[in-house]
Amino acid sequence: xxxxxxxxxxxxxxxxxxxxxxxxxxxxxxxxxxxxxxxxxxxxxxxxxxxxxxxxxxxxxxxxxxxxxxxxxxxxxxxxxxxxxxxxxxxxxxxxxxxxxxxxxxxxxxxxxxxxxxxxxxxxxxxxxxxxxxxxxxxxxxxxxxxxxxxxxxxxxxxxxxxxxxxxxxxxxxxxxxxxxxxxxxxxxxxxxxxxxxxxxxxxxxxxxxxxxxxxxxxxxxxxxxxxxxxxxxxxxxxxxxxxxxxxxxxxxxxxxxxxxxxxxxxxxxxxxxxxxxxxxxxxxxxxxxxxxxxxxxxxxxxxxxxxxxxxxxxxxxxxxxxxxxxxxxxxxxxxxxxxxxxxxxxx
Amino acid sequence: xxxxxxxxxxxxxxxxxxxxxxxxxxxxxxxxxxxxxxxxxxxxxxxxxxxxxxxxxxxxxxxxxxxxxxxxxxxxxxxxxxxxxxxxxxxxxxxxxxxxxxxxxxxxxxxxxxxxxxxxxxxxxxxxxxxxxxxxxxxxxxxxxxxxxxxxxxxxxxxxxxxxxxxxxxxxxxxxxxxxxxxxxxxxxxxxxxxxxxxxxxxxxxxxxxxxxxxxxxxxxxxxxxxxxxxxxxxxxxxxxxxxxxxxxxxxxxxxxxxxxxxxxxxxxxxxxxxxxxxxxxxxxxxxxxxxxxxxxxxxxxxxxxxxxxxxxxxxxxxxxxxxxxxxxxxxxxxxxxxxxxxxxxxxxxxxxxxxxxxxxxxxxxxxxxxxxxxxxxxxxxxxxxxxxxxxxxxxxxxxxxxxxxxxxxxxxxxxxxxxxxxxxxxxxxx
Numbered sequence: 001x002x003x004x005x006x007x008x009x010x011x012x013x014x015x016x017x018x019x020x021x022x023x024x025x026x027x028x029x030x031x032x033x034x035x036x037x038x039x040x041x042x043x044x045x046x047x048x049x050x051x052x053x054x055x056x057x058x059x060x061x062x063x064x065x066x067x068x069x070x071x072x073x074x075x076x077x078x079x080x081x082x083x084x085x086x087x088x089x090x091x092x093x094x095x096x097x098x099x100x101x102x103x104x105x106x107x108x109x110x111x112x113x114x115x116x117x118x119x120x121x122x123x124x125x126x127x128x129x130x131x132x133x134x135x136x137x138x139x140x141x142x143x144x145x146x147x148x149x150x151x152x153x154x155x156x157x158x159x160x161x162x163x164x165x166x167x168x169x170x171x172x173x174x175x176x177x178x179x180x181x182x183x184x185x186x187x188x189x190x191x192x193x194x195x196x197x198x199x200x201x202x203x204x205x206x207x208x209x210x211x212x213x214x215x216x217x218x219x220x221x222x223x224x225x226x227x228x229x230x231x232x233x234x235x236x237x238x239x240x241x242x243x244x245x246x247x248x249x250x251x252x253x254x255x256x257x258x259x260x261x262x263x264x265x266x267x268x269x270x271x272x273x274x275x276x277x278x279x280x281x282x283x284x285x286x287x288x289x290x291x292x293x294x295x296x297x298x299x300x301x302x303x304x305x306x307x308x309x310x311x312x313x314x315x316x317x318x319x320x321x322x323x324x325x326x327x328x329x330x331x332x333x334x335x336x337x338x339x340x341x342x343x344x345x346x347x348x
Numbered sequence: 349x350x351x352x353x354x355x356x357x358x359x360x361x362x363x364x365x366x367x368x369x370x371x372x373x374x375x376x377x378x379x380x381x382x383x384x385x386x387x388x389x390x391x392x393x394x395x396x397x398x399x400x401x402x403x404x405x406x407x408x409x410x411x412x413x414x415x416x417x418x419x420x421x422x423x424x425x426x427x428x429x430x431x432x433x434x435x436x437x438x439x440x441x442x443x444x445x446x447x448x449x450x451x452x453x454x455x456x457x458x459x460x461x462x463x464x465x466x467x468x469x470x471x472x473x474x475x476x477x478x479x480x481x482x483x484x485x486x487x488x489x490x491x492x493x494x495x496x497x498x499x500x501x502x503x504x505x506x507x508x509x510x511x512x513x514x515x516x517x518x519x520x521x522x523x524x525x526x527x528x529x530x531x532x533x534x535x536x537x538x539x540x541x542x543x544x545x546x547x548x549x550x551x552x553x554x555x556x557x558x559x560x561x562x563x564x565x566x567x568x569x570x571x572x573x574x575x576x577x578x579x580x581x582x583x584x585x586x587x588x589x590x591x592x593x594x595x596x597x598x599x600x601x602x603x604x605x606x607x608x609x610x611x612x613x614x615x616x617x618x619x620x621x622x623x624x625x626x627x628x629x630x631x632x633x634x635x636x637x638x639x640x641x642x643x644x645x646x647x648x649x650x651x652x653x654x655x656x657x658x659x660x661x662x663x664x665x666x667x668x669x670x671x672x673x674x675x676x677x678x679x680x681x682x683x684x685x686x687x688x689x690x691x692x693x694x695x696x697x698x699x700x701x702x703x704x705x706x707x708x709x710x711x712x713x714x715x716x717x718x719x720x721x722x723x724x725x726x727x728x729x730x731x732x733x734x735x736x737x738x739x740x741x742x743x744x745x746x747x748x749x750x751x752x753x754x755x756x757x758x759x760x761x762x763x764x765x766x767x768x769x770x771x772x773x774x775x776x777x778x779x
Contacts, residue, residue, distance in 0.1 A: 031438075033391075057438050060438065080389050080391075080392070082389070082392055083391070083392040083439075084392055084435075084439070084440065084442065084484075085392065085434075085438070085439040085440045088440050088486060091486070119488070123486065123488045127486070151580075151583065153535075153536065153538060156535070156536060157531060157532065157535055160532070160534050160535065161532075164534075185581070185582040186582070187536065187580050187581040187582050187583075188536050188580075191524070191530075191534075191535075191536040191537070192536075194524075194525055195534045198534075199534075225353065226582075227569060227581040227582065228581050228582065231525075231526045231566075231581070232525070234526075235524070235525025235526050236525065238525075310571055310573065310575075310607045310610060311568050311569075311571070311605060311607075313604050313605050313607075314564070314565060314568050314605045317605070
């Protein structure tokens with residue numbers, strides 16, 4: 001906040017080399033801010049801001065396509081990089097004046113480094129890359145931005161676009177792995193992993209699934225409390241059925257002893273549920289349906305009452321639903337009464 | 349390896365009730381340069397800022413005090429030849445601000461103030477071949493814009509002017525392996541995008557295409573031990589994400605999967621007792637990067653349970669625009685179509701699951717439970733959408749100042765602090 005105030009003060013310093021004082025701008029009539037016939041609110045703009053934007057509006061009104069207009073857009077952007085109209089105008093000028101797009105790449109690189117969490121700057125960069133037809137700087141640039149914030153949503157969007165558009169898949173899995181080495185809980189990196197694999201080898205090859213499963217289990221051993229890895233594992237396996245992956249259940253049960261977490265328990269529940277749903281033969285489960293159901297219900301109870309109480313509504317719902325579906329022969333035990341999935345009607 | 353989670357600690361002395369008078373003070377002190385600076389900077393979303401302000405006023409029963417004609421005139425001045433509406437005078441048109449403008453005009457029952465046929469044309473013109481929507485002529489594609497498009501058309505009763513099947517196909521192609529949605533196919537699941545997509549699917553009658561249990565699970569996983577919600581895994585909680593997550597859960601009928609008491613505690617702890625206002629999380633200062641006050645009030649009312657489905661929604665708008673999701677839900681129609689606009693008989697064609705070009709990866713866990721609950725959820729979804737239609741661009745901009753500039757409530761509202769469990773001012777409770 002203090003930093004922002006300092007910037008603000010600097011921009012409004014006593015000496016304002018304003019456009020209205022520059023003789024080469026004397027031909028233009030500045031257009032003051034118009035908030036409508038009767039402004040909804042009274043505004044007091046800073047002097048510098050008014051000056052720049054008054055002249056910006058004047059240029060827009062004339063639709064002037066000139067170097068001075070182009071230069072002014074940079075000043076307007078510096079004052080407010082989220083103003084999408086300024087970016088539009090800058091792009092119009094870039095084309096109308098046949099500006100050097102490499103130079104523009106340098107410009108947008110600097111702006112993004114200063115303000116990496118802004119839609120307009122990334123979209124602008126994309127447009128310039130498209131016009132140039134040259135993505136050669138992108139992966140490195142994005143990697144650099146991600147090194148400052150490995151979860152920058154805009155950066156990841158841009159990265160996915162570049163890779164898909166220009167078919168730059170080759171080294172991406174390695175890149176993802178290096179990020180996961182730095183932070184195994186980086187959800188964006190896990191998402192990217194899924195993105196890369198689904199667009200290259202796909203997930204239908206057993207060898208790929210086996211490799212990925214192993215990778216996940218290794219990461220779980222390193223950091224058991226990790227939502228992303230469990231989401232990834234489940235996401236990868238759920239279509240073919242969690243209980244279809246040979247030996248997985250055993251490994252999860254082993255991990256339960258040493259590397260337990262609410263996510264592991266949830267996954268275990270999903271395995272049991274899948275087994276019930278798909279009528280997996282008894283011997284691969286080493287227990288009957290009844291036992292499977294009981295174990296699954298135990299997990300719900302454990303989570304609801306002890307391991308993940310903040311989500312007890314969800315766990316109780318899962319338990320009830322499973323009970324409803326498969327609980328015909330099983331004695332209710334301490335099962336709670338059936339209630340619908342939707343929220344209660346009365347106001348809590 | 350430690351089980352370290354990204355979260356905050358709420359100190360025992362954190363605020364535990366709504367400090368309305370402090371917030372009033374915060375607003376009252378708006379003469380300072382820095383607030384003007386913030387206001388100036390947010391000009392590029394002025395239309396949305398006005399909409400949020402009006403929403404809050406309406407929630408508090410203070411709408412008549414706003415300058416209706418002036419606002420309508422402002423909107424007129426912002427409609428361009430192409431039919432689209434800009435954020436402010438002299439700015440370029442954009443879907444985000446077109447939606448906000450239509451929402452405002454609905455609140456005021458003054459859709460005839462602008463050329464709505466042209467608006468429809470504008471929206472239609474932004475649909476791409478793959479069903480997605482660009483935000484404006486510069487072509488940024490994002491599921492936010494899919495949402496803006498259908499929300500606009502739903503309020504105008506013109507959903508059939510676009511290729512709904514294709515639009516749905518695109519949004520569904522943005523569904524991820526974890527059940528969530530991102531901004532484009534393959535993008536990471538994110539609470540803000542999920543809100544847009546569930547709102548979209550609600551409006552197009554396609555909520556049954558969701559795996560509500562899987563998505564509901566992802567959403568309720570956003571709740572951290574502090575009670576706050578984050579926007580994606582392993583991120584800090586932030587009061588604005590509370591809105592995106594709660595609203596999405598409401599739409600899919602799973603809002604009770606969040607621990608409301610804990611969330612309420614978190615939100616109240618975000619208040620700054622010294623200056624008033626809300627920080628994004630307890631312990632942070634109230635910064636320039638703030639969230640819509642409308643969002644926060646809505647979160648508060650959600651938490652306090654004041655709003656049942658539609659409790660804090662202006663019935664006037666719902667009735668005027670013939671948004672009748674509740675009636676549809678009671679019919680128990682399996683198609684889940686809850687289109688807005690027109691009576692059922694002459695509404696847009698009933699939604700049927702589009703022929704998906706790709707395989708829909710997630711089977712429903714309990715289909716017999718999903719459908720009716722999604723019906724009920726879709727009702728409140730429509731309500732949420734048409735009332736709030738929260739433009740995701742807001743997430744990182746301070747407009748709190750704008751909202752309270754529109755409020756003159758320090759003269760009229762009770763100035764003592766209110767416990768959340770008490771009603772909001774009675775006028776609002778009637779809404």
